Amino acid sequence: MGGYESIILTVITAATPLLLAAIGELVVERSGVLNLGVEGMMIVGAVLGFAGAQATGSAYIGALCALGAGMGLALLFGFLTLHLVANQVATGLALTLLGLGLAGMIGEAFVGQPGIRLERLHIPGLSTLPFIGPVLFGQDLLVYLSLALVAGVSFVLFRTRAGLIIRAVGDNHGSAHALGVSVIRVRYFAVLFGGACAGLAGGYLSLAYTPQWVEGMTAGRGWIALALVVFSTWRPLRLLAGAYLFGAVGILQFHAQAGGVAIPSQFLTALPYLATIVVLVIISRNRVLTRINTPACLGQPFVPDR
């Protein structure tokens, strides 16, 4: 394998879980809900994805379990914040606590077991092409799914009536309600979608990135995903760029270290965080664009007036 090609492959692997979790949260936030429980949904996705694959021998069923696990936690979040209008920020954080504990409990039986890897697809003729073959045509299903989700979410949000409704609910739930939209139902849908994506992102960790289960294996990626949604100013294509930027800087700093760059490794490790801040500052200068893309009702509870 050529040098650059495998570096790109590594970046794709590093970016995919972030992208999966973030694209779901983007939809959630577009509908006006702030779910800070991404890390919790991811880790439960990771452990149940692993468990599902172990039980059935199929990584695909594992991925489905991961998806379901994320949705399960999201349903709990939805019930509390949408039905009972509990505070979203606090509920999301509590969800993370619960998720980390739950995943640890479930995972006790799986410590020290190798997992089942999600296979890379091989498209005859294409995946063997030099360079572009493995990069474009030799990935696993979830990588393609993450990219398809970006395209799909982008299309749905900005080109369809459903997207218009989601954005309307996020921008002004009062008016949306007055127009006869069921705000709660739309938000439930978005929250469940977000949970499914976060669960899959966790599944990607335990099935493709590093096929194993250890406690705390999400290692804060849910938080990075949340930050990336903000970075994207709630736009899917920019999210794609953000996730790959973050992944790439993280990989390149390892190459810089291995290449013998004489900078303390702590500073190199801090690079992805600093790079994201710098790029955000540069792209935030167009304030009008930022403002129109920010869901105005983000985090605000909604109860239909009677």
Added chain:
Amino acid sequence: MRKLLSMAAAAVLSFGVVGAEAADKLKVGFIYVGPIGDYGWSYQHNQGRLAIEAALGDKVETVYIENVSEGPDAERAIERLARDGAGLIYSTSFGFMNPTLKVAKKFPNVKFEHATGYKRAANVSTYSARFYEGRYVIGQIAARMSKTGTAGYIGSFPIPEVIRGINAFMLGAQSVDPDFKVKIVWANSWYDPGKEADAAKALLDQGVDVLAQHTDSPAPLQVAEERGAIGFGQASDMIKFAPKGQLTAIVDDWSVYYVNRTKAVLDGTWESTDTWGGLDAEMVLMAPFTNMPEDVANAAKETVEKIRSGKLHPFTGPIYKQNGELAVADGILLDDQAMLGMNWYVKGIDDQLPQ
């Protein structure tokens, strides 16, 4: 309210019973820095705890608190064990050093065992394992197995323990191939499987074909397996994760030490000491030598035997520092004090240490 009171009464009652039962048993407490499910550092210490239970049965009762952050929480967790009647407490991470000493001062009758530290007291012992002996062995194996003459080394944090390991690895490798090279990457984490996998991939992309790691998860080995490279397990035997990729693993085994020290407390012979045991004390074990030609495996076994019998000491002079300065004179063994605080690389390592 009456119900609450009766509940409280019942609770107090049940405590009384437990207290009476536990009186003649020695309660042994453990503080872990990570979850016992990390399959690395804390997992192995917990295996040691289970070994105590298996060996000493109903003479002891063990309790533990896991995931104790090395910050303001540590002292409270240790004190809780002491107050709960533990007669012997193992605090199993370097960051617990000063909290352990503080609690030990308050509880002079409780015995404390602190892992990897250097401060002791009348009721505080320290213990650690000479993992570097194992690293010398895997350095030799790496040099014999590598086709590119370059190994990749994933470090957690640049602390003396890890630096000593890298030096021992390099000295082992140089004893086979004086021109051997090593590329070092710091993950700045003890365990983050994703990051460790990324580091492993970056190293392989930079042309190394053997991986060594001083981080805890099996992720780097999995990467090696997948890419057709080879590597070494850490803390536990990780052969299940890389049946074709693992050459051997440096296994932490605390059980012998833990059982002996617990027995000592039961016998009344416990004294404050500093234990630094290696292959000979069976605190460091080598997993079976696999995926290598017989002559390489035999050479490795021979080295293990030599170290065990004291014929070979990895840090025997002449050893030169990176800048060519003589660190250890010819024929001299580096003393433990100098090894404990090691913050220099041996000649032949390109990486630079933060000073």
Added chain:
Amino acid sequence: MRLELEKRAEHSRTMAVLSPLLALVLTLISGAIMFALLGQDPVRALYTFFIEPLTASWSLQELVVKAAPLILIAVGLAVCYLSNTWNIGAEGQFTFGAIAGSLLPIVFPGFESPLTLPLMLLMGIAGGMLWGAIPAFLKIRFGANEILTSLMLVYVAQLFLDWLVRGPWRDPEGFNFPESRLFSDAAILQPLADGRMHVGALFALLAVIAMSVILMKTLKGFEVRVLGQAPRAGQFAGFSRNKMVLFAFLLSGGLAGLAGISEVSGSINQLTPVISPGYGFTAIIVAFLGRLNPIGIFIAGFLLALSYLGGEAAQVSLGLSDKTTRVFQGMLLFYVLACDTLILYRIRLTRAYAPSGKEA
């Protein structure tokens, strides 16, 4: 069946008192079931969790030690969230405050005078304010969203601390282990009793009182609320959104920094690579659990601290795993949050559609 909420005309005072009790009862019932399922004696488990930590002087003091930083940080964060400023990087401000305040005892260990501690505390506050000022500046000058910048700066501050204690600030007599030298007595916040409770607890108490007064009785408090709830109205009233962002970040950063240096000086007595078990993040829950009200935060801080201490007690006395205690903690939080709904709303279950719902 449908669950519907009906907004109350005003806050229900009865429910404000009853809802936490209801949450407690629900937690006790669910907890009892959960512990019974795990094969534990439910009464004993609940006793260990909620009562045992309150039965000894040392654990009561430990409760204060654990709650104080949470309260101190959360009080500052409440001002941020009330004014609609999203500082989620208190952990970084805590860390940087600790670093700044520790400069004195680590770099100038010989400087031992009655001035040492006050200077350290001031430097800690200044450090936290400085770290908080960065997201505020980026927000005001460039419009960069503070959720991202404040969060990312947490990691940067932690790595900076890591570099310091492994590099230039490591203890010269510490065999190159990653720890700073121990602080001299002049640099240590003194204990208030026989245990670990130290002067830092008073800072939390003072902050609660001061913030209660500021929020309830002063124009600044009014400004915070107005800009948070009705930004346009606030601007017509002549309040500046930008100044408020800066104010909120400096205040919360300063308090987090104070919490940081207090922890390091009072509890740890040195800088180590890890100085916080996630106080800055947990404080976000505390802030909202306390309904962004200083008194509420005071109570919420103790509740959360109790759940941590109870968790440890349960691990030791019952052999429950750390995961079980965290699930239980999550459950407790959910109940408290859900029951809070009753303060603002009446809940009723109706059959199918209530026709009046849609047309209204």
